[in-house]
Amino acid sequence: MREIVILSGKGGAGKTSVTAAFAALAQNAVLCDLDVDAPDLHILLEPAGTIREAFVAGHLASVRPEACDGCGECARRCRYGAVAQTPEGHYAVNTGHCEGCKVCVALCPRQAIDFTPRTCGFSAVSDTRFGPLVHARLDPGAENSGRLVALLRSKAKALAKARGLDFIISDGAPGIACPVVSSLSGATLAVLVTEPTPSGTHDLTRVAKLCDHFRLPSAVIINKADLNAHEAARIEDFCADTGRPIIGRLPYSPDVVRAMTARRTLPEYGGPLAEALAELWQSVAALAAAPVRPQPQRQPL
Ligand code: SF4
Ligand code: SF4
Numbered sequence: 001m002r003e004i005v006i007l008s009g010k011g012g013a014g015k016t017s018v019t020a021a022f023a024a025l026a027q028n029a030v031l032c033d034l035d036v037d038a039p040d041l042h043i044l045l046e047p048a049g050t051i052r053e054a055f056v057a058g059h060l061a062s063v064r065p066e067a068c069d070g071c072g073e074c075a076r077r078c079r080y081g082a083v084a085q086t087p088e089g090h091y092a093v094n095t096g097h098c099e100g101c102k103v104c105v106a107l108c109p110r111q112a113i114d115f116t117p118r119t120c121g122f123s124a125v126s127d128t129r130f131g132p133l134v135h136a137r138l139d140p141g142a143e144n145s146g147r148l149v150a151l152l153r154s155k156a157k158a159l160a161k162a163r164g165l166d167f168i169i170s171d172g173a174p175g176i177a178c179p180v181v182s183s184l185s186g187a188t189l190a191v192l193v194t195e196p197t198p199s200g201t202h203d204l205t206r207v208a209k210l211c212d213h214f215r216l217p218s219a220v221i222i223n224k225a226d227l228n229a230h231e232a233a234r235i236e237d238f239c240a241d242t243g244r245p246i247i248g249r250l251p252y253s254p255d256v257v258r259a260m261t262a263r264r265t266l267p268e269y270g271g272p273l274a275e276a277l278a279e280l281w282q283s284v285a286a287l288a289a290a291p292v293r294p295q296p297q298r299q300p301l
Pocket of ligand 1: 113
């Protein structure tokens, strides 16, 4: 089983369109949306038969008013300002500010504070027209995104094994923070989708270095490659300097928006981009079959 993670280092480069296209072309894959803060793969894949499971991570403090004598120790000791006095004179925890550190629980002289597991969102497994989809949503402001990504990846692996599927194709999160780091360890190949803009080049550089740091093989797709020859050349130079293959250059096409509006993937929509993406998928599958790991970096990130 080969695990392919599609990343871009930024939003809006075309990562989800490429992931959905690969999902349509592979036909023997578990699909996975690892952007747990703002998932969107489901919009194109139209999941059905969804089975959800609460995602429980960390704890939350809550005061039992009947046991509280209003001494205020919890409010004085909470470093996050999460406890405040109510007009009734007892104290209450603002759940949006509580970090679950347990200090107030330990110091309350009346043992009036409960400490319960916190539900931070959900994970889900659905059916789609291209195969099973593993996805999730983290509640706004909730933490543990990396842990939720790790959970999705383990579910995807179990599903691929149980159904005898060859690939896991994952739509990664933008940026290079926790959910992206969590999506890399042990993967087979990262496909880096970029666009020829200064921010596209900058963010490609960051996510490529992150892949190198974890010794994860990576290959680059330049999306809208014909829009800015100067930046496209900078991307090509970066890839040449770092020994990173460029496996495709997709032209700008209004078909991307048209396909999205029709809620179809590009291979389903048809046209020149569909043909280019079919070739690209062959390259990705070939690279994933024989990945070449980058050498360890001497320079720290
Ligand atoms: S420390 Fe305990 S008793 Fe004192 S205000 Fe807080 S919850 Fe109430
Ligand atoms: S658990 Fe920690 S963060 Fe939450 S209210 Fe108590 S002291 Fe504050």
